[in-house]
Amino acid sequence: MTVVEKKQTAERLSESLAEVQRLIELHHERDERAAAANVLQELEQRLQSLHPADIAYILEALPLDERLLVWERVKSQQDGDILLEVSDAVRETLIESMEPDELVAAARQLDTDELADLAGDLPRQVVYEVMGELDEAEREQLQSALSYPEGSIGALMDFELVKIRADVSCEVVLRYLRRFDELPHQTDKIFVLDAQEVLCGVLPLRSLLVADPEQMVSEVMATEVVSFQPEDEARDAALAFERYDLVSAPVVDERGALIGRLTVDEMVDVMREESDSEVLNLAGLKEEEDLFAPVVDSVKNRWSWLAINLCTAFVASRVIGAFEHSINQLVALAALMPIVAGIGGNSGNQTITMIVRALAMGQMQIGQAWRLWRKELGVSIINGLVWGGAIGLIAWALYGRLSLGLVMLAAMTLNLMLAATMGVLIPSLMQKLGRDPALGSSVLITACTDSGGFFIFLGLATLFLL
Template sequence: MPDPQQRAENVPLSIPRRLEPEDAQLALQELQTILKRQDVVESLAQRHESDDKSHQLGGLLHKQHENEIRAIINDLHPADIAFILESLPVQERQVVWQQVSAEHDADVLLEVDDWARESLIESMDHQDLVAATGTMDADEIADLAADLPPDVIAEVQKGLTEGERAQLLEAMGYPEDTVGAIMEFEMVRVREDVSLEVVLRYLRRLQELPDHTDQIFVVDRQDKLQGTLHLTSLLVKDPETLVSSVMLTDYLTLNPLDSDADAAGAFERYDLVSAPVVDDQGRLIGRVTIADVVDVIQEDSQEQALSRAGLQEEDIFAPLSDALRNRAPWLFINLCTASIASLVASRFEGTVSHIVILAFLMSIVAGIGGNSGNQTMTMIIRALAVGRVTGSNAWTLVKRELIVTLLVGLCGGLVAAAFAWAISGSAAIAGVMMAAMVCNMLIGATLGVLIPMLRDKFGKDPAMGSSVLLTFATDSLGFFIFLGLATIFLI
């Protein structure tokens, strides 16, 4: 077996080809087949360890498998390589990672999710990390700084210019989830007193434009932003025209301490491709692009989906101990809340034993209340995420949701009452069923608004464990209301 610390270097890249959405999926299936074959070879080699011929054959097959992995993985886009690595268990992930061309290292480390990046970095030696990180821009190094060993960061800093080092320290100084943490430093600046012809000549001297360049930033000698010049204007206007005559002075700017979620909302609202980032003195210090914003939106969406179930992001192939620490707390809370709901139901044992059909109907009341609350909660969490909920409209939202839920509850309650009457033959049970369902749906809608808003007010993630808390309330109160009404009107 080769040393797992070895890295595949100087592997010739294949001729670029058109990207297909299915490439990564097909490559993953092929790699999984090769890895399974390799497991069989290693198992046989261990059984015949004393047999020199078997050992030699195993070595040849292992080398063949490495070549096959290398040929598949290095023909893919770095984002597809990252997807494949995230989709493999840790041990297989390391095997494939060792065959990735060193030329792809930097791009893959930037594309892969945080939980998978840690295991990749751990398998790389010092020189590999320095080589990969040394090709990155200052803002990209800052993105990986939390996962990189301190000695690697120190050595990479030595190879940076004074300006790049200052940019790196600045980027690392901004809190997570802020514009400063995602902004880029690479952009094009020009003065307002030059002609468009001068700007065009300047651009032609560049090797390439920064990614997602749709506008050029016009600054003065103190780097204070004066306006923006869109590339479309640069291309169609008279080359002799001065920049000051065609630049836009009405533009959106971001502050490095703004929330990245607010920035994402601005991009969505104004259909932006890029936006300048200025400090409190109005100096241009960076820019945010649509690529950065898409990453923010995707991460927020994933975190929100996990938070509603009380989970944090984890490696799906993580050790059992890590998975237990992530999942057990809220499951334990859910167990406690379910026990309370059962305790509430047990207090009405006499009622249920007297009218057995109630045992079958009460789960409907609890379930509908939970579903109604979850619909409301999903809308409120989304509205909070984009900043549409404020203290002044909170009560209006509560009233609106109560009215909508009441109307839906009355319609659904009639259906539930008809069902209860059909299986029980009792109009009284049908009436209790309808009243309990409407009441529990109203409770679910109210809590669906209040739980995320209160958590947000106290600086907590509004989605974290919200569905667990809602289910507890609608189950417990649903049983209490339904069986309580049954006790009062049916016994």
């Protein structure tokens, strides 16, 4: 009886990581050469039992020097697959450590679509050398994959297709399939083409397997097919995979000829990248960072958002500067103003997140902005009266001036209304201008509610309190 692995969850993976770290430490401690070599051999064995994706995970979790030590041990076997799995930041460090001939060897193991993914990160010399070894069909595939921009379906499709004609029996198809050494990964359907190579249907394996062998493919195949064109956006395809529970789907050109296919594993990666960049952008990070990147690299990655933030903070500071005279007369204003700005920022971020998501999922049409604005305004007025009232009472109690509390109430309500307005307006405008409504939305709304909040509060105070 063979043994089945019971579990391959996060727990197990971090055990592997801990084991690798223990071995590396052991290696560093051994002064004696032979003993150190022994440990390295154990490490190598340990690594050999792991899936390329697991090794990629371990490489990501190690600081640079330890990462390269591990990479030395594994790169001769599965380096191509591992390079595909690691993040861009870590891939760079690995490729830097490799000799050109090692890179050529790694690239040779890859399919053309995988090679296309990696080509941008490899030295040009290496790409040319590997390209020279491809046959004509492969070279065409590679060039086609390279010709589509990042983020398009064309850049993600692969070319491992099983194609059949509609006018054969299922029996013939089964016999045809048996001639393969193996079917391409993630094959859940076979593509049915007519004489002009135009896609006329798909034959899901689950239909093929239950069909009577005598039946013709044309009777069994599905003709309602979700298909894509290479120029379309990958994120739209990922949404379609999610919506229709697809495992693979054909990519066709304008006349319907089959040119490639998409698989769910690629789409899962697209979804992951989309949501990652959403979170990273919200936090003001340009892209995924290598956790152990040199300080300089991290500074570069975080630079641009900090600079933007600083500019908006400076504007807010000048707004306050314009009211220095008022603050001088009533210093309580300085203590209370961050509350007005803060709650506006929080509430505005809530609104803008809702709207950006609805726009991204295509659930909100620009025509509905008016309706949603009224709703958000309603929410903000309620929140303003409740929270503004509470803080107004506290301000009254603290500083003993009812009028100060009333100004606080009014300013908070008005700033929340501003937040609601800008929260609907900014993403709608961005969308209308053809920009990505998510990018920088958090920074923009906070800029509005900070400067706006200071202006409203200090302005009202100047009018009514001084």
